[in-house]
Amino acid sequence: MRAGKLRHVVTLKSKTVTQNSYNEEVITWTEIATVRAAIETPTGTEYIDVESQGASISHKVTIRYYPNLAPTMIVAWGARTFEIIAVLNDNLQRETLLMCNEAIIT
Secondary structure (H helix, E strand, O other): OOHHHOOEEEEEEEEEEEEOOOOOEEEEEEEEEEEEEEEEOOOHHHHHHHHHOOOOOOEEEEEEOOOOOOOOOEEEEOOEEEEEEEEEEOOOOOEEEEEEEEEOOO
16 A cells, blocks of 8 residues: 555544443543544445445545454544444455444544
């Protein structure tokens, strides 16, 4: 992967669920790593293909290979947040493609 494509800095976060004194669930997001990324919106054909499979993808985030990422995690980019829908690793473990949907996370 060419380093020039990775011009954005994003933070990968994992969800932690705990309970407060009233037994209510409290969700916190723990920072896993800060990495460089390429962020793209899908082209028209890609968007139609994904929609036909029942998923909603608004952005593709490409990072250098990072193990143990899961669809329960999020990507934070400035004031924007993306839910990870799918994690796709290439066979040579050089890069990871995160199929994401922009969301409002509290």
